[in-house]
Amino acid sequence: MKRTLVIVASAALLVVLAALCISPRQFVPRALGANTLPDKISDKDFWHLVDTMSEPGGYFRSDNLLSNEDTFQFVIPTLERRLPDGGVYLGVGPDQNFTYIEALQPRMAFVVDIRRQNMLEHLMYKALLELSPDRVDFLSRLFSRQAPVDLSADATADELFRAYGDVEPSGSLFRRNLQTLTDRLVTLHGFTLSQDDLNSIEYVYRAFYSSGPDLRYSFPRGGFGGGPRGFPSYSELMLATDQGGTNHSYLASDHNFQILRSYELNNLLVPLTGDFGGDKALKAVGRYIADHGATLTLFYTSNVEQYLFQSDDEWRNFYANLSTLPVAPSSTLLRSYFNMGGGFRAPQVMGFGFPSRSVMLMDSIPDLLKAVHDGRVRSYYDVIERSR
Numbered sequence: 126m127k128r129t130l131v132i133v134a135s136a137a138l139l140v141v142l143a144a145l146c147i148s149p150r151q152f153v154p155r156a157l158g159a160n161t162l163p164d165k166i167s168d169k170d171f172w173h174l175v176d177t178m179s180e181p182g183g184y185f186r187s188d189n190l191l192s193n194e195d196t197f198q199f200v201i202p203t204l205e206r207r208l209p210d211g212g213v214y215l216g217v218g219p220d221q222n223f224t225y226i227e228a229l230q231p232r233m234a235f236v237v238d239i240r241r242q243n244m245l246e247h248l249m250y251k252a253l254l255e256l257s258p259d260r261v262d263f264l265s266r267l268f269s270r271q272a273p274v275d276l277s278a279d280a281t282a283d284e285l286f287r288a289y290g291d292v293e294p295s296g297s298l299f300r301r302n303l304q305t306l307t308d309r310l311v312t313l314h315g316f317t318l319s320q321d322d323l324n325s326i327e328y329v330y331r332a333f334y335s336s337g338p339d340l341r342y343s344f345p346r347g348g349f350g351g352g353p354r355g356f357p358s359y360s361e362l363m364l365a366t367d368q369g370g371t372n373h374s375y376l377a378s379d380h381n382f383q384i385l386r387s388y389e390l391n392n393l394l395v396p397l398t399g400d401f402g403g404d405k406a407l408k409a410v411g412r413y414i415a416d417h418g419a420t421l422t423l424f425y426t427s428n429v430e431q432y433l434f435q436s437d438d439e440w441r442n443f444y445a446n447l448s449t450l451p452v453a454p455s456s457t458l459l460r461s462y463f464n465m466g467g468g469f470r471a472p473q474v475m476g477f478g479f480p481s482r483s484v485m486l487m488d489s490i491p492d493l494l495k496a497v498h499d500g501r502v503r504s505y506y507d508v509i510e511r512s513r
Contacts, residue, residue, distance in 0.1 A: 160211055161417045162232040166392035168314045175244070178409040179398040182241030190246065190332055192221040193342035194427070194461050195357045198367045198374070200485040201228050204423065209455060212422030213414050217429055219246055223375040226394065227385045231422055234388065237399040237406050245322055246329045247396035252306035254389045260382045264289055269299035269334040282377050286338055286360040299334045303327060401429055402442035411450040420453045424490065428461045434505035444497045447490065456490040462509055486512030
């Protein structure tokens with residue numbers, strides 16, 4: 126009788142957990158060294174991942190061509206100490222992911238964003254990084270400006286941007302570079318891009334050509350008109366540091382740049398179109414990670430949760446999707462919180478020392494999923510309050 130009751134109780138518990146779909150998937154590797162994530166992916170397999178894992182593109186209210194998080198490097202030293210080597214990085218948005226990837230050096234990285242334009246922007250970056258042997262050449266291609274003479278590949282980031290700040294954009298370089306990067310994506314790699322895709326890449330590339338190092342998140346509307354609450358420029362983001370004064374950006378040194386470039390050359394940074402609350406992209410990433418005996422190391426979500434909590438279904442769907450990703454006790458979710466003035470502030474934010482626009486907050490993924498499962502997460506403010 127006791128055995129029957131235990132079996133019935135256990136079965137009932139499993140039914141309840143399955144119905145909630147919010148319990149963390151604590152992943153146990155098959156065996157020591159069983160991580161089979163590839164060191165390199167073929168062009169054919171790379172595009173198969175992009176094509177089959179992606180969802181139809183969705184709407185976001187801004188182009189978001191670069192980050193608006195001015196303190197995004199502050200958390201890097203803590204993440205370097207906390208996170209184990211290897212594993213998979215998952216992120217959202219444009220090139221702030223590059224700095225996290227270069228600093229943390231996961232075995233593989235995925236970037237999932239609801240905007241197809243973001244995926245295409247990453248393909249633009251991919252072509253430019255592959256084509257550029259060093260940072261001097263990369264910035265020349267990115268901004269369609271002639272490389273300044275006598276600028277060394279070992280120049281500091283500050284020297285790079287001071288030099289490029291005096292160079293005018295070149296229409297002929299823009300047209301030639303656009304054709305070169307398009308040929309690399311379509312002809313060399315064989316990626317199947319529609320005319321609309323190519324038009325979108327041109328639109329993004331033209332923004333970098335038009336604004337140069339002063340490009341901001343709000344292109345072409347100009348942010349808040351400068352001042353401490355204005356959006357940071359591309360150059361300001363690349364010159365940012367952690368709280369100890371160390372610049373971790375992918376343009377801080379040639380060493381950092383070459384690390385990032387190796388991910389692109391080996392097709393190990395896979396950009397996808399997907400909704401965090403959707404039914405495909407995040408689950409597909411989870412299956413890929415599990416199939417290769419790996420775990421998710423870091424999930425950088427920016428402030429996407431802020432928008433997901435505007436719909437009762439969306440945030441629940443997101444955490445259900447999150448629960449399908451293979452995680453370890455150290456797996457971390459990294460979110461940003463914005464100081465918009467006069468609104469809610471988490472206790473950790475209150476002592477941060479604004480006028481910084483944003484603060485990065487860490488959360489344990491297993492602990493977060495348990496909190497959701499237990500009903501302790503009901504609003505966006507709940508997840509901000511529990512962050513560290």
